[in-house]
Amino acid sequence: MTLRWGIVTAGKISNDFVNAFNSYPDKGDQEIVAIAARDKNRAAEFAKIHNIAKVFDNYEALATSTDIDVAYIGALNPDHYALTKLFLENGKHVLCEKPFCLNAKQTQSLINLSQKKQLFVMEAVWTRFAPSYIYLEKEIAAGNLGEIKFVEANFGISCESDRVLKKEYGGSAVLDIGIYLLQLSQYIFKEEPQKVTAVGNLNDSGVDVTETMILEYGSGKRAVLNSHVGLTLWNRATIYGTKGRITLEDPFHFPDKVTAVDGTLKTFPLHTSSLLNNFGNSAGLVYQAVEVARCIRAGLIESPRMSHKESLVLAKLMDTVRSQLGVHYDADDQEFP
Structure with missing residues (x-):
């Protein structure tokens, strides 16, 4: 059907x-x-x-x-x-x-x-549904990186959109692009951080436009994440383990290239279309639709790859970052059933 x-x-x-x-x-x-x-x-x-x-x-x-x-x-x-x-x-x-x-x-x-x-x-x-991330997950599971100890990643864009820069539109660097950094750290370490530290800058609208986020996990594991909506950064991420490292090349949030543990460059081509996209590598948006269909047909109400718990953890992390930076929405004062 x-x-x-x-x-x-x-x-x-x-x-x-x-x-x-x-x-x-x-x-x-x-x-x-x-x-x-x-x-x-x-x-x-x-x-x-x-x-x-x-x-x-x-x-x-x-x-x-x-x-x-x-x-x-x-x-x-x-x-x-x-x-x-x-x-x-x-x-x-x-x-x-x-x-x-x-x-x-x-x-x-x-x-x-x-x-x-x-x-x-x-x-x-x-x-979460990028073929490159599936590859990364398999490499970690196979033990090819050893024990993961450190993650570093940047996401910076030069943005003039009210959608990102105005509080009334829910603007926020951490909500718009920082979420990709946070989800990467959670994807790798699969546990909630014991400590979150954020420093950054707000614009005149009271919206965060840059932040450095340090997430500290058990056994000295750490992620250092930088987001910026006024500057284009080298948007790649490197995952370091006791046996080696893997780099998700720019754009790390949906890369079609990964530098493997042995230093070789792995490619993950995306399908093409006759119509233009607004954002890079957007062809990959379809993979989540495939997952949605799979889950619905299996009678599931959430995806194991992007679960309800994962969304709640990310929301709490973004709340913590906003709180430390002083970004407040009217919705923060409201209660929801």
């Missing part, structure tokens, strides 16, 4: 997700059948570009329709909680863009709702 997707918002990341999905030949029996946006003309144009059959001019109509089984939410950060809640309450599975929510309280609330409704929900940390 075909798994039917609805796309929520017609922005840049939604464009790339749909493009990656439609151009991938091995996605199985699933298709994108509907698009919803507040601006119906924009939704109609999106549908025309991507050959989507149904257009909705509001999210409630899509959520209550019988046309879709699962929603992909590519909205601005402050809308993630309400939109995910809307679709779960109307019996739809959800893949929501990262960051899942503005804080851990919202994240826990949605996890609770997913469990109550027995519906699948996942934060769209597409990195």
Whole structure:
């Protein structure tokens, strides 16, 4: 039975997700059948570009329709909680863009709702499904790096978008790109850090635009992570073990090249499409859609590769970083069921 997707918002990341999905030949029996946006003309144009059959001019109509089984939410950060809640309450599975929510309280609330409704929900940390990360995981499991002791990674972009720089849009370097650094550390060490230290800078809007984060784990294990939304950095990550190191080459958050323990360069080519993407290596966005379909068909409400617990840990880490830097949202003062 075909798994039917609805796309929520017609922005840049939604464009790339749909493009990656439609151009991938091995996605199985699933298709994108509907698009919803507040601006119906924009939704109609999106549908025309991507050959989507149904257009909705509001999210409630899509959520209550019988046309879709699962929603992909590519909205601005402050809308993630309400939109995910809307679709779960109307019996739809959800893949929501990262960051899942503005804080851990919202994240826990949605996890609770997913469990109550027995519906699948996942934060769209597409990195977890990259072939290069699967390779890294296998190398670690095989013992080729020995005991992992240290991780260092940078993610810096030159950004002028209000989506990242304005508090009212949920702007934040750690929520926008720092989450990729934090998820890498958690992916490697697979335990919550014993201590988190963050230093950084805020802009006039009260949003963090740069941070250095030090995560300390047991037995002297440590990650040093740098994020910056005003400067392009060398965005690669190196994982150091007692037997050697592996480097995820730029862009480390979804690399198509990895420098292996023996120094050779491994490549992980992505499929191509005739339509342009807005972000680098966006073809890889499809792998999470494949995982969503697999999990739903298996009767799961979370993915073992990007679990509810993982999203909650990441949310708590981002809360800690924001707290240390002095970044506060109105949602931090609210309670959620």
